[in-house]
Amino acid sequence: MSVLSKFYDRLVFGHPWLVLALFAVVLVVASLKLHQFELDASAESLVLENDTALENYRTVNQRFDASDDFLVVTYRPPGELFTQEAISTLRSLRDELAALEAVGSTNSILNVPLLHSPDLTLDTVESEILTLDQNDVPLETARQSLLSNPLYPNLLISEDAGTTAIQVNLPTPEKYFDLLSRRNELRERQQAGELDENGRQELEQVSAEFSDLSAREEAERAETIATVRAILDDYRDRAEIHLGGVPMIAADMIRFIENDLSTFGVGVLIFLLLTLIVIFRRWQWVVVPLLCCGFTVWLVAGYLGWMQWPVTVISSNFVSLLLIMTLSLTIHLIVRYREYQQSDPEASQHQHLRDTVTAMVRPCLYMALTTMVAFGSLTFSGIRPVIDFGWMMTLGLALAFLISFLVFPVLVLLLPEPAMRQSAPGKQPLTDVFAGITERFGGTVLTGSLILAVLCVMGMAKLSVENSFIDYFKSDTEIHQGMLVIDQKLGGTMPLDIVITDLQRPEEGQGDPFASDCDPFVQDCEGGDLRDTWFTWEKLERLEKVHNYLDGLSETGKVLSVTTTLRLLAQVNNDEPLDAMEVAFVPKMLPEDLRPILLTPYINEEHHQARIGVRLIDSLPGLDRNALLDQIRTHLTDELDFKDEQVMLTGMTVMYNNMLQSLFDSQIRTLGVVFLAITIMFLVLFRSLKLALIGIAPNLLAAGSVLGLMGWMGIPLDMMTITVASITVGIAVDDTIHYIHRFREEFGRDRDYFATMHRCHQTIGRAMTYTTLTIMIGFSILVLSNFIPTIYFGLFTGFAMFMALMGALTLLPRLILLVKPFGPARA
Structure with a gap:
């Protein structure tokens, strides 16, 4: 017996109360920070570790006074929208929302400028603009004005004028961006090795x-x-109302995570409790595992x-997984303990437990290590929540x-020994049926496995x-219904920004453009300050081509840019396009209160950038974001002659697409590497190629079956189901390790492959079946989630575990019988 074994034996079997006391101290220490356990559903939780998309997204939002930090309240009365009753109800709802302390402002058809006055011209635009809030505008006139405006349809009002929206702005304090900027700056210096001790302390303080x-x-x-929802509930009897927006999605995601953690944690515990009662029927074998x-x-x-590791939607199932996998280990211990009880009923409880630990420590260690390797593969994903999930598991x-x-x-020692359960004479466990199938129909097992592998x-x-x-x-969830209304009636849900940088800057000291033949109001002349602006005819014409191209794509809903502003001004200008001189003076022409609506969201002269805001129709069948983003970039560079460094695509669409593509690359394409690592571990553990x-082999089939089934059913991979393959490999290898280890142990008794297979199916096969059933039952509780990927995760993981069990009880023993890896059988 090794020194470690002697120490373990003396500590655990000699001083069980001391072990329990020390463990209680560890539990108390862990509980001190349980209140800091937090959840995260922010945009930062869905980006790549080294991806610049989030930084670009924040930079663009700051430069263009654009932000996704707003709620969208859709409002559709039972009758016509433009009636006094419907407008009065809308105004009352808007006023209650605007009165909330956290709300910075609201936008709706009530306060946006209406361009319908007969006296309205470019010169009188500031004095002649009217609104429903401040002026007595006939409702039919307001309706026509809103629908004819290039800015509002599919944004604040649907094209059928039956649905409108209130944009509820929730401003983020400037301190947030100041701290974020300082933190990122210090992090970059730290990565470059330029941070001293004071800098590291400042980074720690700023991060906190x-x-x-x-x-x-x-x-x-x-x-x-929550308060907004309470307000909306008071108006639902007067109109069809839905809530949407990025802040609501993030809040609901956190609510779903909290619900999953609590409901599924408790639900899995109840399911496991019932399973243990049904399987073992002894209270000790229920209490100790739980x-x-x-x-x-x-x-x-x-x-x-x-x-301070936050739990995200990706890692929210760690509670269920840990419950199930810990139970798997304890079930193997219980089954082996009961075997020793039946084989040697005269031995003491200490002896039964010591034999159990000695027999199971090696296969359980192998099982834990290989499962850790499988989950460790998640750390190569490049996405922080997935990396954290891998480390958590x-x-x-x-x-x-x-x-x-x-x-x-220790718990088993301190509790009364469970009474031995007697098996009925001559009764064979159900698992032995699979041994008979494998023995009699071995060729069919191999052929079926091969066909399944091809499929x-x-x-x-x-x-x-x-x-x-x-x-x-x-x-039936509000988040689905609200997003669907916005998607189909109000211009799309997924925001995408195309930012174009003007790289041709004038050099200091260049000559007067008016001294040449070049018209600076139309063209980019070789000198002068007028060239240092977007408001030349040539540049705005190129931006209009980009706008028209994006607007013509079937995947896009509302498209907004400076082109929208120019079309609006052309409408004011008696439907005449602005000439080159008028274009040049657009920034001076617009009233100060209209600049945040019509100018600053689209043009930033300081950084020489123009922004085109697009919203994608997320519910469009066959939407391929990655192909669309590639198509847009290719068209702008190849067809519209922009340089690649001039074009930047950003926004939630880009971050979400990057996350999905990275998951696909890192998990699907590296799955072979995971199997290679586990094969190497098998070589080390079993010392046999x-x-x-x-x-x-059965693990490949289990992981392949779940991915193949998803492919045949047309179910796309997502942030949850992409991890099923790794998790399946991690859990499925447990059965393989236990079966092979037990087979080697039993084979030494008589060197009879067929008899050994039957004994393994009757013993370890039973434990494998128990653990698989508990895993499948545990994961089945996930179907109660409101989050569809979580439902798929539960269903497909349960299916994969079933396939892993079938492979371990049929294909694995058939291959052992065929190859005879333990040497020749006794004649």
């Missing part, structure tokens, strides 16, 4: 302040959204609180193993990552 401010803002915003599962989750949650599995071999035996490969070839964000939520290859 930013986290605290973000948490406060998030809490206040969630409270505001305590071990609870302790594992407690410690991981406490560690996340200490480290790796840490959780290590704790699950330690608790199973420290706390489990899996064909299905995997059909996989894609494109999906509708709207379809992430059940159709034959056993390593045999062991990997």
